[in-house]
Amino acid sequence: MTVVAYTYSLETFFDDCRASLLADNGPDGQAAVRRHLLQLLRHPKLIYNFLGPDPTPGRSLLHQEPATGMHVFVHVYDSAGLSKPHDHGPCWIVYGNLTGHTDMIDYRRRDDGSQAGYADLEATRSYRVKAGEAELFPVGAIHETAHPEGPSILIRVISGDMDKVWRHTFNPAKQTVTDRPPRPERD
Secondary structure, three states: OOOOOOOOHHHHHHHHHHHHHHOOOOOOHHHHHHHHHHHHHHHHHHHHHHHHHOOOOOOEEEEEEEOEEEEEEEEOOOOOEEEOEEOOOOOOEEEEOOEEEEEEEEEEEEEOOOOOEOOOEEEEEEEEEEEEEEOOOOOOOOOEEEEEOEEEEEEEEEEEOOOHOOEEEEEEEOOEEEEOOOOOOOO
């Protein structure tokens, strides 16, 4: 009997995601990307090899996929942080924690979006994404994230270039929504 060792690599992860999205870029393909990210999170050495022995805080592009528009980022947090409730415009996103955890709150919009600057949000779910776990946020999902005091490493797989899309930031207490235009080109 021959035993074949299965080795997961970053290239395998990228190939798996590409194949899944080319086969179905809808909910089933997105769910497959989440499963592939969970597989990648089981191999933390792959990310540490990319980051090096002393990861620099901030965002690093791990991969950009021309065939699907997918972007994969590694975020290294060395201090606590909290985002305002936000969406990702026309993009879906998968968050996965390599280390640390991320506290999430999901929201749903109770108004119909017809009144400029106004949004009535309701928190629908509060939970923690722990190391080795991943969550999928479909197009239109609204959520906020909180990161504890570092170090914490997060992998984000996004269906497009977030620097080039319109999105929204929400203030539930004031019932406001603010448009966030595309960002200027980064170096």
